Amino acid sequence: MAMKVAICGGGIGGLTLALVLKKFMTSSTFTVDLYEAEPSFTEIGAGITVWQRTRSVFASLGLQATLENRALSPPMTLRKSDTKEPFVFHTLVIPHGCIALPRADMVQLLVESLYADSTSFLTIHFSKKLEVYDQDGYGITLRFADGSSSRADVLVGADGIGSPTRKTMYAGIAEHIAQGDPEKATSILQSARPTWTGTHAYRTLLDREKLKTISPQNVMLGGGLLWCGSGKHVVSYPISPTLINILFFDTIPDGLGKPLSGPSVVAASKDEIVELYKDWEDDLRIAAENIGDVSKWAISHMRDLPQYADGRVVLIGDSAHSMSTHFGAGAGQAIDDAYVLGRILAHPKVTANNIAEALKVYDAVRRPVASTALEYSLRTGFLYEFHPDYLPVGTDIEKLRAGDRAELKKVSDDLQDMVRFHWAELPEKEWDRAREALERL
Ligand SMILES: Cc1cc2nc3c(=O)[nH]c(=O)nc-3n(C[C@H](O)[C@H](O)[C@H](O)COP(=O)(O)OP(=O)(O)OC[C@H]3O[C@@H](n4cnc5c(N)ncnc54)[C@H](O)[C@@H]3O)c2cc1C
Known part of the structure; x- marks a missing residue:
């Protein structure tokens, strides 16, 4: 039976979904339209971390070689840095390692793989910005900003946080819902709006040679570092032989869930960062004094979306579960969504007639996993900052802040436990669960 799939958004999630469909669909009557608001595929931002989960999806797609020739990132080391007498308190153990990839490279890699060989099943529409859709018993009508419209059997929202x-x-x-329970309707609408985590990220790059000249022994030259301390933390890692990617995080006490005042991204100054970190270790202060342009991002997330699917419409990636950056999982989770959903859509039992039931299977399998990644991400960031509400039970916060090794170990044990998420279970297992459920359709 013919099936017409519309994918809205050509970011990491949408492109991966198109690739999964290309690899696994068996029917020649299956067609895909990918609608991208921008005039081309683009990706902003510096680097993303590719973990074992994502590498396993790439292996299932036959694309492992595209990643495996990349160098593994050096292990991330945690430092107690909000002091003039800093020290290392843990190095994260990551059995398979991970790869730091410029985001533009990831998009390019997906696009090249998509265009290789036949793409007759796929039509890509650039500068097509979805505004709304209507759903009826037979399909979806997509309505675009340019006044045009299009029909599909299923719509995948891969259109990011907004x-x-x-x-x-x-x-x-x-x-x-409002007809029977107006209060519940209001809270459902609320749950579909991103909220602020209370944290700002100052994103910047540092010229490695410049730092080496000014501060030849600077620990930042050594590899991936997590600079931890009360209420703030910093992540730094090399993204090329010449550049170090740095994110300075600053959390407002009790800011979690508060409405954002002002835009989500603004230009910021080096002086702002130097002032924020003036009491931290000297290597960090020296690095901060020598950074390039800075942008300040409000880190938002979308917690507890109650469903990812409704009838013939389904959400993947940031549109479903935009998360904070601390766990390096947002892009990986978009890829995992795309993998499981793509396998479901390509399954011979799934047709335009039972698509709504099939999308419920996707929701049941993927939502708990993505929600875990989202919560771990929030918790990871707060643990780096010794946030009192997120410390392991029994932690003595005063001793921790003073640098007590036993208390710091409680924090690093918790972090080490969470990071196992990235390899403990692979998306193939989630697809196995989905396949079993599809057999019962
Ligand atoms: C600073 C920072 C660091 C990060 N670090 C990591 C990391 O280390 N590891 C990691 O895994 N993740 C990381 N992430 C998260 C990751 O980048 C996102 O989770 C990921 O890009 C989500 O992909 P997506 O395809 O769902 O959405 P997006 O990448 O947002 O793509 C959405 C696409 O939809 C298009 N679109 C939007 N609206 C419309 C419309 N109306 N009609 C048609 N098209 C539309 C957009 O143009 C875009 O192409 C980081 C994010 C940030 C901000």
């Missing part, structure tokens, strides 16, 4: 697909989906769900 997703118009999610907005339309939840406006519809809330409208339906």
Whole structure:
């Protein structure tokens, strides 16, 4: 039976989904339209971390060689840095290692793999910005900003944190509920809006040679570092032989869940960072005094979205579970969503007639896993900053802040435990669970 899939958004999630469909669909009557708002595939930002979960998806797609010739990142070392007498208190053990990849390289890699060989199943539409959709018993009508419209059997919202697909989906769900329970409808609508985590990230790059000249023994030259301390933390790692990627995080006490005042990204100054970290270890202060341009990002997330699918419409990636950056999992989770959803859509039992049931299987399998990644991400960031509400039970916060090794070990044990998420279970297992559920359709 013919099936027409519309993917809204050509970011990491949307492109991966197209690739999974290319690899696994068996019917020649299966067609995919990918709608991207921008005039080309683009990716902003510096680096993303590729963990074992993502590498296993690439292996299933036959693309492992595209990643495996990249160098593994050096292990990340945790430092107690909010002091003039800093020290290392843990190095994260990551059995398979991970790869730091410029985000643009990841998009390029996906696009090249997509265009290789036949792409007759796929039509890519650039400068097509979805505004809303309507859903009826037979399919979806997508309505675009240029006034045009299009029909599909299933719509995948891969359109990022500001997703118009999610907005339309939840406006519809809330409208339906409002007839019987207006309060619940309001809270459902609320759950579909991203909220602030209380943290700002100052993102910048540092010229490695410049730092080497000014501060030849600077620990930042050595590899990946997590600079920890009360209320703030910093992540630094090399993204090329010449550049170090640095993120300076600053958390407002009790800011979690508060509405954002002002835009989510603004230009910032080096002086702001130097002032924030003036009491931290000298190597960090010296690095901060020599950074390039800085942008200040409000880190938002979307916690507890109650469903990723509604009828023939489904959300993947940031549109479903935009998360904070501390766990390096956002892009990986978008890829995992795309893998499981793509396998479901390509399964011979799934047709335009039972698609809504099949999308419920995706929701049941993927939502708990992505929610775990989201919560771990929040918790990881707060543990780096010794946030009192997130410390392991029994931690003595005063001793921890003073640098007590036993208390720091409680924190690093917790972090080490969470990081296992990236390899403990692979997305193939999630697909196995989905496949078993599809057999019962
Ligand atoms: C500073 C920072 C560091 C990060 N570090 C990591 C990391 O180390 N590891 C990691 O795994 N993740 C990381 N992430 C998260 C990761 O980048 C995202 O989770 C990932 O890009 C999500 O992919 P996506 O395809 O769901 O959404 P996006 O990448 O946002 O793509 C959405 C696409 O949809 C398009 N679009 C939007 N609206 C419309 C519309 N109306 N119509 C049509 N198209 C539309 C957009 O143009 C875009 O191409 C980081 C994020 C940030 C901000």
